[in-house]
Amino acid sequence: GAGVSQSPRYKVAKRGQDVALRCDPISGHVSLFWYQQALGQGPEFLTYFQNEAQLDKSGLPSDRFFAERPEGSVSTLKIQRTQQEDSAVYLCASSPARQNQPQHFGDGTRLSIL
Amino acid sequence: AQSVAQPEDQVNVAEGNPLTVKCTYSVSGNPYLFWYVQYPNRGLQFLLKYITGDNLVKGSYGFEAEFNKSQTSFHLKKPSALVSDSALYFCAVRDLDAGNNRKLIWGLGTSLAVNP
Numbered sequence: 001g002a003g004v005s006q007s008p009r010y011k012v013a014k015r016g017q018d019v020a021l022r023c024d025p026i027s028g029h030v031s032l033f034w035y036q037q038a039l040g041q042g043p044e045f046l047t048y049f050q051n052e053a054q055l056d057k058s059g060l061p062s063d064r065f066f067a068e069r070p071e072g073s074v075s076t077l078k079i080q081r082t083q084q085e086d087s088a089v090y091l092c093a094s095s096p097a098r099q100n101q102p103q104h105f106g107d108g109t110r111l112s113i114l
Numbered sequence: 115a116q117s118v119a120q121p122e123d124q125v126n127v128a129e130g131n132p133l134t135v136k137c138t139y140s141v142s143g144n145p146y147l148f149w150y151v152q153y154p155n156r157g158l159q160f161l162l163k164y165i166t167g168d169n170l171v172k173g174s175y176g177f178e179a180e181f182n183k184s185q186t187s188f189h190l191k192k193p194s195a196l197v198s199d200s201a202l203y204f205c206a207v208r209d210l211d212a213g214n215n216r217k218l219i220w221g222l223g224t225s226l227a228v229n230p
Contacts, residue, residue, distance in 0.1 A: 004157070031216055042204055042220040043158070056217055091157055095216065100146060100165050103218065105157030 002026075004106035006092050012112045013082050021077045021109045025094030032075050033103060034067055035091040043091055049075060082113045116141045118207050120221035127195045128229050135190040135224045137205030146208040147188045148218065149179055151201045158204060164188060175199070195228045202226075 005024040013019050025032050031050055035043035036059075045059040051072035060067070064082075069075040079086055089110050093103035117140045127133045139145055146165055150158040162173025169181045179190045190203060202225050206218040 033217075040223075042222045044220075045217050048217055050216075093158075100163075102148060102160040102163055104160065105150075107155070107157045110155075 004092055004094055004104055006090075006106035006109050008109060009107065010110050010112075012114065014114050015082060015084060017082055018078065018080045019082055019111065021079075021090050021111070023075045023077070023092030023094075023106060025073065025075070025092070026104055028096065029094035029104070030072075030097040031095045031103075032069060033093040033095075034075070034077050035093065036061075037089045037091055037108070039088075046077070046090075079111075082111075084113050087111055087113045116207060116209055116219045118205050118219050118221040120203075120205055120224045122224050123222075124225045124227065126227045126229065129197055130194050133192050133195040133199070133226065133228070135203050135205075135226060137188045137190065137221060138186050139188060139205070139207040140186060141207055141209040143209045145186075145188075147179075147181065148206040148208075149173065149177070149188075149190050150204045150206065152204065152223075153201050161190070161203075195226075197228045197230050200226055200228045 007022045033048050034046040037043045047067045048056040049069045052069050064080045066078045089108040091108045093105045095101045095103045119138045148163045149161040152158045161177050162171050164171045164181045172178045177192050202223045204223050205221040208218050
């Protein structure tokens with residue numbers, strides 16, 4: 001497709017369940033970013049990939065959060081043993097290899113933990 | 115440490131009037147600055163960026179931003195606001211001297227309301 005695609009758009013899970021959020025970046029984009037956005041707040045950086053390499057995971061809030069991009073294209077953000085504070089919108093963005101190019105965002109996955 | 119401040123939570127303007135959304139930043143090296151807009155239940159859309167060159171940057175939908183190094187500011191402007199400009203606006207910065215890490219630091223956002 002033409003843009004970044006995220007699925008599902010909405011996810012409801014019970015506390016303690018594991019969830020997996022998918023991101024399909026723009027074809028050919030080398031860099032991929034995951035952000036967490038709480039209601040009424042700005043995006044908070046979670047992690048960054050360049051191709052399949054995870055170069056920065058400093059924003060992952062706990063070891064319950066795990067991200068992968070095994071073939072350098074699609075990425076999955078996994079949250080284990082979900083907690084209510086994990087409720088947020090999770091945004092994925094991608095950008096080309098060239099330096100100084102803007103990030104292109106998907107519409108996000110709204111995660112609600114009951 | 116890198117940081118971005120958007121001092122106004124909300125800006126209200128009348129349709130047809132000029133608008134300004136403020137942003138100040140702090141980086142240790144040279145800044146790479148962005149503005150994005152977010153409509154309800156949507157991701158962020160890129161408006162414009164500054165790397166080097168002219169301090170006045172023109173972007174999408176008639177928006178522009180002025181880079182001021184001495185004031186470490188990058189305010190977003192539009193000469194004549196439209197009701198459809200009502201949305202959440204985010205400023206972001208990246209330190210160009212931070213090597214290969216492309217992580218952006220984001221402001222908390224400013225809600226723009228344009229009244230008919």
